[in-house]
Amino acid sequence: MKKRTNKFKNSKKKGEFPIVIDQLEQSVKDQLHDEANLIFKKINVQNKNILIFYISYLIDKKRLDDNLFTPLLYSETEWSTSNLVDNLPIGDGKQYQTVEEVCSQIISGSVGVYIENENEIVTFSILNNQQRPLEKPERESIVIGPQAAFSESLETNLNVVRASIKSNELVAEKFTIGSRLPTEVRLTYLKSLANDEDVQTMRQRLNDLVVDDIEDSSVLSQYLEDSSISIFPQFYLTERVDRFNYSISKGKIGVLSDGSPEGIVAPTTFFGFFESTEDVYFRWNIATFFRMLRFIAMFISFILTPIYVAVVTFHYEILPISLLETLGQSRSKVPFSPVLEVLFLELIIELLREAGARLPTKVGQTIGIVGGIVLGQAAVDAGLTSNVLIIVIAMSALASFTAPSYLMGSAIRVIRYPLIIVAGLFGIIGVTFGLCLLIIHLLKMTSLGRPYFLPVYPFVFKDLDNSLIRLPFGISNKRSISYRLKDDTRYKEKKSTKKKDIDDLGD
Template structure:
C-alpha cells in the first residue's frame, strides 16, 4: 500500500526535495559513509531526471530490474511523479518520504529510493535481498512427540510460522524497533482478549525504553528487560520452537520476536515452567506427569548429591552404613586431596568436557564427550586423584542437570552446585542447608514480568499446579493459569468436557 509519511520537524534534518539530483547524491554519500556499495542509476527523458539510490549489497537486483525499472519503462507516457510511479509498481511496500534521515534509513534497510527531480517527495520501494535458511529441526530442544520445526533468523518467516499455528483474528503483532543505531525490527506478539493488558504494557515499555546501540539477539534482550539481571536464574523463557510459543500465547503470555534471531522470548515465566517440555502436552497426562516429576527430582539430586558426598566424608561419617564405609575408605585410600578439592576438580573436568563437546563439530563432539569421560575418569582413579564412588556421583549429577529442557536453566543448575560444594566443605550439612536457604530466599524475592517467580508454590495457587508442577488430565484444565491474569479465563466449559457421550446418544 502506498502511504505518505511526513518527517519530524527538525531544522537540522534537510528535506530531500529541497535538493537537486547532484546535491542529493552528495548528501547521501556523506550520510551513509560508503562509496563502493552506494549505487546511483539515473534515467532521463525530455529534460526530466529520475534517480534510483540503493545499496547494492542489500538489494535483490533481479527484483529491482524486473519489478521496478521494467514497470516504469513499460509506461512510457506516464508522468514522473510519486503518485504515478507508485500506481504502476506491482508492490505492496511503497512509502513516500521527504526527509533525508528517512531516506538514509530506508536505503540501509534494503530499499531503493526513487526520486524525480523537482518533485516534493520521493519513493522508497522494498527490494531487499532475503537471506534466510530453510526450516529445520530444533537443535537445542530435541523432542520425541510434537512438531519439531524451529524458528529461523527471518522475522517475517517466524511470524508466518506463528500465524499458521494460530489462526486467530485476535493474534496481534506490534512493530517495535530495538537499537538506536542498528534499528533492529522486533514484534510484540500476544492474543488480544487473553493476554493481560498490564503485562503487554510492561513488555512494550521495557523494550521501548532501551537506549542501546545494538541488541544481538532475544537472549540478550531478555537480560535487559528482566527484573533482576544479577540473578543466575533466567526469568524469561527463550525457545526456538514455534509450537511452544503458540501454547504460551494461548495461556495468556506475551512474546517478543527479534529480526536475525532464531529464538523467541516470552513471559511471564515461573521457575517450574523451565522444567516443562513441549512434548508433555502431546503425551498422555500420566506419562507427562511422570517425566516432569522425574526432571524435578533429577535436578534436586543433581544439586544435592556431590555436596552431600563432600559433607558426609568431611564431617558426618556416622551416617554412612558400616559396609559402605569400608568400601569408601578403600576407594579414598590413595586420594591425596580432601573431599571438597576432589569434588571441585571433577566438576571442573566435567564442565570442560561439556564445553568442549558443545564447541566441536557434532560427530567429533560426541566422540570427545564419551571417550574423554571414560579415559579421564579411569586414568584419574588409577592415578589416585579421585575415588570410584565420586566418579559415579559426578556422572549422576551431570545427567540430572541435562534433563532440564531449558538450556539456560540447566546451566544455572550446574553453576549453583559449585558454591554449595564449597559450603559443604566448610560446614558440612549445616553449610548445605545455609546455601539452600540462601537460594530459596533468593527465589522467593525474585520476580518475573507479571508476578512472583515461584508461583504457584508462592503465592499458593492450587489451580495453576496442573500447568506447572503437576500435569492433570486435559479435561480438568478448563481454566487458563491464574498467574497470567488473563482476560478470558476459561478455555472451554468444564462441565461439557467431563461428559462422555456415545454416538447413539
C-alpha cells in the first residue's frame, strides 16, 4: 500500500503527465479506494492507446456508446487531447492535469478519457440523472397560481428559474461547499435590482463556510443565519418555484442547493412568513383580508391557551357569571390544575400531529381526525379535562396551521409552552412579561443584517403595503424601500393608469 500511495502522490503533481496508462489506472483506483463499479476500457485507435474510465452506475450508458465510443472507434480523425473536446458530440469537455481533479469529476458522473503520451486528461459529463420530475407543492398549497415545486436536481431547478425569469440580469454564482462531501450551491439574484451589500454578505458567508457536508437547504440556512440560537427562522425556505421567482423579482437573494427540493430566500422579515404568493393572485381587498386573518390566527395560536390558564387560575373574576358557571361545572371533576390540564391536551395534539405526519398520507389523515375525536371525547368522559378546554385547544391548533411557512408555524407552536407555564405561575402578569421578552427578542433580530421586524421597527410607512396589507396595483407601484434596492419602481404609475379613448390609440 505504501508503494501505491507514493506512486499516486507523484502522479498528482502538475506536469507529471504524460503518464503510462497502467500507472494512471492504478492511481485512479487508489484515489477512489478500489471502487467496485469503476470501469476501465482500453482501446487502440490510429496506433494510439486510449484509456476510458468511469463509474458504471453514474453514467448514461446509451449516451456513452453513441457519443463517445462510436466516434472514437469509427472516426478517421487522429485523436489528441485538443480535438477530443472539439470533435466529440458530447459537449461539456474539461481538461485536467492532476488525477485528483479528474477523480472529483468521475464521482460526479463524468467519464475520463486519456490518450497516452498526452499532457492532460479530458472529462465529459454523462450523468445518468434519475431525479424525480416537478410535482405539486405539498407544504405550501395554494388554490390560485402555478402548481410547480422544486425537485432534488439543481439543474432542473435552475432550468425552471431561468424559464420564468427571462433576463440576462439573472445571476447564478456557483459555490462548492463541503470539504468531505462537496455540494454545489448557486447564489441567484437580479444584477440590476438586488442590493450589492446583501449580495456581498451572502457571498462572504458562503465562501467562509467550512463544513464536512450540507444535507439540505434547511441545514445550509441554519449555517448562514444571523443567529443560530433563536427559535425563529431568519431565511424563508420555500418549495414553490413561483414564490422563489417572485422573491427574486422583488430584489431579494435566492440560494439553491444540489439535492434539496427547497430554495432559500433572504433577507426576510417576521411578517414575510405570513405572506403567500396567493396574495398576489387574489384581488387586493381579498388578499388583505386573508393576510390579516393569518396575523390574527398567529396571535390566537400562542396566546389563547396561556390566557385560559391565567384566567382560570388567577383571574376568574373577569369572566361573565354565566360563562363562569359553565366553566365551573365543566371543571368540577377534573383533578388537575389548569396548567397541567392544558399541557396534557397540548401534548396529545402534538402526538397526533407528529403521528399524522410520519404515517402514510391516508393513514395519517385517519389518525389525525379519528384520534382527535376519540381521545378528546374519552378525556372529557374520564374527567381528565373540560369541554371548554377542548374547544380552546382546537382553536389554537387550527390557528397554527394558517401560517404559510411550516418553520414559522412550528416556532409558534413551541413558544406556546413557556407562555403556558408562566401563565400558570404568575397569571396575566407572567403572560405580559413573556410577550414583552418575545417582542424584545424579535426587535433585536436581523436577517442578513437587515432588521427582522421591518416595517414596524424601524417604522417605514411606505412598506406597510408590502408586508401587513396589500394595496391595489394602481397605488402600490414601489418596491420595498427598506432593502435599498437599485430600482424601487415596479412600474410607471401615471402611464399605467391613464385612460385612452379608441381614437387616441393610434397616436
